[in-house]
Amino acid sequence: MPERTFVCRCEDVTVAEVDRTIAAGLADIEEIKRYTGLGTGPCQGKECLSALARHLVARGVIAPERLRPFTARPPVEPVTFGALAAGPPEEPVP
Amino acid sequence: MTAAMGRPDVPLPEAVDVAVVGGGVMGLALAYHLALLSGTGTKGKPGALSIAVLERSYLVSGASGRNGGGVRMQWGDAGNVRLMMESIELCKDLAQQLGINLWFRQGGYLFLARSEAGERRLQRNAELHAEVGAPTRLLTPAEAQAIVPQLDVAEVRLATFNPEDGVVFPWAFVWGYAARAVERGVLLRTHTAVERIEPTDPGFVLRLSTGEVLRARRVVNATGAWSGQLNRPLGIDLPNRPHRHEILSSEPLKPFLDPLVVDLSTGLYFSQSTRGELVTGISLPDAPDGSDEALTLHSSLRFLTHLSRTLVRLMPITAAMKVLRQWVGPYDVSPDGDAIVGPSPGHPDLIQICGFTGHGFMMAPAAARLVARWLFDGTDHPMLARWSPGRFAGGAIARREDMIIG
Numbered sequence: 025m026p027e028r029t030f031v032c033r034c035e036d037v038t039v040a041e042v043d044r045t046i047a048a049g050l051a052d053i054e055e056i057k058r059y060t061g062l063g064t065g066p067c068q069g070k071e072c073l074s075a076l077a078r079h080l081v082a083r084g085v086i087a088p089e090r091l092r093p094f095t096a097r098p099p100v101e102p103v104t105f106g107a108l109a110a111g112p113p114e115e116p117v118p
Numbered sequence: 119m120t121a122a123m124g125r126p127d128v129p130l131p132e133a134v135d136v137a138v139v140g141g142g143v144m145g146l147a148l149a150y151h152l153a154l155l156s157g158t159g160t161k162g163k164p165g166a167l168s169i170a171v172l173e174r175s176y177l178v179s180g181a182s183g184r185n186g187g188g189v190r191m192q193w194g195d196a197g198n199v200r201l202m203m204e205s206i207e208l209c210k211d212l213a214q215q216l217g218i219n220l221w222f223r224q225g226g227y228l229f230l231a232r233s234e235a236g237e238r239r240l241q242r243n244a245e246l247h248a249e250v251g252a253p254t255r256l257l258t259p260a261e262a263q264a265i266v267p268q269l270d271v272a273e274v275r276l277a278t279f280n281p282e283d284g285v286v287f288p289w290a291f292v293w294g295y296a297a298r299a300v301e302r303g304v305l306l307r308t309h310t311a312v313e314r315i316e317p318t319d320p321g322f323v324l325r326l327s328t329g330e331v332l333r334a335r336r337v338v339n340a341t342g343a344w345s346g347q348l349n350r351p352l353g354i355d356l357p358n359r360p361h362r363h364e365i366l367s368s369e370p371l372k373p374f375l376d377p378l379v380v381d382l383s384t385g386l387y388f389s390q391s392t393r394g395e396l397v398t399g400i401s402l403p404d405a406p407d408g409s410d411e412a413l414t415l416h417s418s419l420r421f422l423t424h425l426s427r428t429l430v431r432l433m434p435i436t437a438a439m440k441v442l443r444q445w446v447g448p449y450d451v452s453p454d455g456d457a458i459v460g461p462s463p464g465h466p467d468l469i470q471i472c473g474f475t476g477h478g479f480m481m482a483p484a485a486a487r488l489v490a491r492w493l494f495d496g497t498d499h500p501m502l503a504r505w506s507p508g509r510f511a512g513g514a515i516a517r518r519e520d521m522i523i524g
Contacts, residue, residue, distance in 0.1 A: 045123075049125035055176035055308075061393075066442065095445075097417070097443035102440035104439060105439055105441060106430060109426040111419065111422070111423035
């Protein structure tokens, strides 16, 4: 992949940027996310997570069996505050 | 780029002068300031301290990577107002100093009171802030709405606004302190837990999860909500306890919201980060099963619905905005709301820098600097006596601060 190829399209993270984090000693998906912002955009990692995993294995940074995805954050898809506000009322709103 | 972000393979010496346990904002900022003061990394400099920071996971894995990034001087107690005035002053050129974009934006904090009690708190705060020199002003509901036109102020009785308050992007803050600490000669070891601290003479022996052993003349416990796990085996019984807090962010939008808004009645707060996302949390009654104190980091639907109902009522336009993701971080709650900082009871060379009760991130720039000065040459600061871990020996202590949010 050319170095300007985007790994994460939501947050504009390129192959070159991921390679810089590898050179700096970051070695797993969770910490690369925290440095580059990869996976924190609207797709929440659905597009970029596997691309990053593949890249780390291809670069010899981590063995496939040691790969762990970053924590999945609810909701699965973006949901409006309006829809959530109509959810079951569990706490009184003062 | 070198080991600017910490590495799991940084070689450790047999012994260091200061071992900082916990690579959060507090530990890293402290290591950075101590390295600056003592000349760590300067060959042959007399008095230069060797410093290691040990982080059990990756940087920003704990509360430093999970908070809302709010930075405010609107507190209810003069000591905290002054401390945060120092912190915000430091933030103004910290990006240059740390060489990283901190996304620091001073859009102010807007506090809203919807009850008579809240109104009295804001009036009292405004008087106090005027005495201390913080530029907080009282606003009518209409004036508050002029700052945030989308607010429904029908129930708002009074507001305060301080234009110096603001928000930062927490991750960058931590990376910045880490990089500059490493540049100054601090050893930053990630993915390495301190499993036990054993007293020896002088200092301590640290047993690490890698099987290594590190001796340290002085040890700093900067592990926040996790600090009890290291303290208790040493017989250090401090009253700070973890407490689970939830937060969420929305899809990114173009800038529309200047201040961070806080509703005193519900503990709802929301701001727009420089990344464009609405970042918001709320006070939530404890879950009945006690899980909020168990250091679990699970998200809940209960939080999402409660926050959404409260937010949409105060800021109706948000009904059409989308929630992107939610997560959890632990507060390290001290019973009187004041931090627990200084020599540990019975182990004076084990220094606590914990108990910041959900507000350690914003206090870190000033707090870490003043603690570094004290560690370096004993320089005192008015907050140190107040924060002393020994203060609980005489029984319960009255809470001085009522502006703990979230």
